[in-house]
Amino acid sequence: MFRHHPARGRRTAGLLVTALATLSAGLAAVAPAPPAHADTATLGELAEAKGRYFGSATDNPELSDTRYTQILGSEFGQITVGNTMKWQYTEPSRGRFDYTAAEEIVDLAESNGQSVRGHTLVWHNQLPSWVGDVPAGELLDVMRNHITHEVDHFKGRLIHWDVVNEAFEEDGSRRQSVFQQKIGDSYIAEAFKAARAADPDAKLYYNDYNIEGIGPKSDAVYEMVKSFKARGVPIDGVGMQAHLIAGQVPASIQRNIQRFADLGVDVALTELDIRMTLPRTAAKDAQQADDYGAVVRACLAVSRCVGITLWDYTDKYSWVPSVFPGEGAALPWDENFAKKPAYHAIAAALSGGGPAPGGDCTATYRVTSRWQGGFTAEVTVRNEHSAPITGWTVTWTLPGGQSIGNVWNGNLTVNGRNVTVRNAGYNGTLGGGGSTTFGLQGQGAADIPADVTCTPGQSAGTPAQ
CATH class of the missing domain: 3.20.20.80 (Glycosidases)
Known part of the structure; x- marks a missing residue:
């Protein structure tokens, strides 16, 4: 392990320590799709x-x-x-x-x-x-x-x-x-x-x-x-x-x-x-x-x-x-x-600092409340680059035993365990560094999906594939 002397401001690492303190209940920042x-x-x-x-x-x-x-x-x-x-x-x-x-x-x-x-x-x-x-x-x-x-x-x-x-x-x-x-x-x-x-x-x-x-x-x-x-x-x-x-x-x-x-x-x-x-x-x-x-x-x-x-x-x-x-x-x-x-x-x-065609976006999923048999969650969609994006699509796979009842501030499509949420008509355009959120209500355990990804450039109303 690393021993480290206390100090003001940023410090060098001495001895690597064990695990990070557990994140607050229900929070997970889920990795976006790579550029x-x-x-x-x-x-x-x-x-x-x-x-x-x-x-x-x-x-x-x-x-x-x-x-x-x-x-x-x-x-x-x-x-x-x-x-x-x-x-x-x-x-x-x-x-x-x-x-x-x-x-x-x-x-x-x-x-x-x-x-x-x-x-x-x-x-x-x-x-x-x-x-x-x-x-x-x-x-x-x-x-x-x-x-x-x-x-x-x-x-x-x-x-x-x-x-x-x-x-x-x-x-x-x-x-x-x-x-x-x-x-x-x-x-x-x-x-x-x-x-x-x-x-x-x-x-x-x-x-x-x-x-x-x-x-x-x-x-x-x-x-x-x-x-x-x-x-x-x-x-x-x-x-x-x-x-x-x-x-x-x-x-x-x-x-x-x-x-x-x-x-x-x-x-x-x-x-x-x-x-x-x-x-x-x-x-x-x-x-x-x-x-x-x-x-x-x-x-x-x-x-x-x-x-x-x-x-x-x-x-x-x-x-x-x-x-x-x-x-x-x-x-x-x-x-x-x-x-x-x-x-x-x-x-x-x-890679040069530039986004993929249409820009890159990230989706961060967190549980906002939970009860026996159900939960609510919020997903933050963020444009990671300086160029604006017009439209976004967030996808994930439902954990076992989980289902989605409804979504607000987005358009929901469910195909088996595959969930797709596209932007609503009013929150699809995100300027450089801009973000928006959508919410959902689900049934089952409040497990956080492991594969939440965001893809830019698809506008509201695009038919599910």
Whole structure:
């Protein structure tokens, strides 16, 4: 599991935790049909077509979950070892190295043809206790030795190393870690030099949170990178963790990525998730989807933004609820591995940001009331793109024992267990980002259908097929 230090604002994931807090009764955001232009491509494949990677972090406890590993191995082109490359695991006692757990993940990624990012060599957290006891005069050599040993062990197998992680405070001052206190400002540059000597081919990154937008902390990192480039310190990239909040993506994110790129370094979004206040609602899902799309487009707009990594991909294993009580649902797959609207927003952005002919829409189904033998539900239809759509059709398969009595704000057709609802005459046209709702009354258990999809472009009164 990941241990994580509490902090204000967005935080990096330390130790992946178990399941996301259960969603409020009856709520499910159901994945829309994939865009027509991306219906057979994975996120990894779509990113590769743009000259980027799209990946996920993972941790060893999740690897016994076969459904999880199937998606992990098929959807992504890159893996980050979220936990077990950290110092407490790789050098638990001085001079004794153990890469068994990290190797399990690297081996899995290699068997799937996925590239691997190394995370992380020097961090103030998740250190074995003995590091703090090292005398000041010895710590630089201890740090160099740790970096040299670990980087050399994985030499030739990793594309990136997060060499130093989270060395700055929010105001741009240096974090007073054991390395800062006992070695001083030079420890970051010395860490990069040791990593370069151990593997000249791996790209070396500085990684931090709350540096996605322009502000005191990102300014301090910018000045450090600028100084390193001027002094010949071997830095190749900056990792912006991107632990974000729905509705609060920094407006300056693309401009900030570009200014780092202009220094001559690559940029990667290394730990992306976008959390919300629970419980989930259709409106929150829609905002989150917009935000994921915006972040992906910001990366694609800068040629030196080389890739994006989710901090694990499913709410089932998100770190967020354990660190931010009352918040969660931060990832593009829910805790049952269903794709959320965010997934399709990412796919659309990676495909070029344009909708399929006529636009794309999503349908989010939630139960609004229930009683013995019946229920009511509401479905929110949303146009996910800037171009308007004229007409929409929502379909799903009735769960066993369920039937639909009537629908309002839509036109209902039922063929066996196949349900089709088309727009009414007055709510078929949706502007960019616009939404509408229809309601229904059903009989039977209030089970939520698993395959609710939305298709744009069919107007009210279109005969059922």
